[in-house]
Amino acid sequence: MRNKPAVRSLSAWAKALAALAAVIVFATVFNDLSITRNASARLYYLVDDTPECQVALVLGTSKYADGNVNRYYRARIEAAAKLFHAGRIRAVLVSGDASTRYYDETTTMQRDLIELGVPEDYIMLDYAGVRTLDSVFRAKKVFGLDRVIVVSQQFHCERALYLADAVDLAATGFCAEDAPDAHSLMMRGRETLARVMAFADLNIFDTQPRSLDTDERASRASR
DSSP: OTTHHHHHHHHHHHHHHHHHHHHHHHHHHHHHHHHHHHHGGGEEOSGGGSOOEEEEEEEOOOSEETTEEOHHHHHHHHHHHHHHHTTSEEEEEEEOBOOBTTBOHHHHHHHHHHHTTOOGGGEEEETBOOSHHHHHHHHHHTSOOSEEEEEEOHHHHHHHHHHHHHTTOEEEEEEOOOOOHHHHHHHHHHHHHHHHHHHHIIIIIOOOOOOOOHHHHHHHHTO
């Protein structure tokens, strides 16, 4: 008889935790679907169907994964080059993590675009695109762009467009080829969590982009 209050207390806590978990799951799924729905009418998959835009914002990622060329990276670079050669874009802003002289996504993207025939003079470099938020916000606030077409995989484009809306950057997305299903499922799970963070960045933390000057970073990278 003496243990009944303790049992009831534990049962109440279990119910409360279950209810909290249900709310978190619902909010996560709702946020994920809302970001997808928000971008759906602004995504393009074929070069010929893509409206012209002055600048493509190519979101960075590591060139290599598991000892091989990263399929996400290769697809983004090839997509940007195709858009340029088809006359759908006139310039490219490559934005990635260039934290050290030994890890520089931005310069790597520039070199590979040049190899695919995009002239160096038409490529702008953002060395401080460590996060998608940095890349998108800096396109507006540092590079002064009012309109871009984001080049990445569909799931990534959707989140980038959500972030672009927050800074009044008119953005569409060109969806580069995705990875095989098994790998995509793993990335999709990570993307769901990244969207939770994007929501928090905009609505809770008011996160601002990195303010590192591009010219300063270029000088450091050349040392």
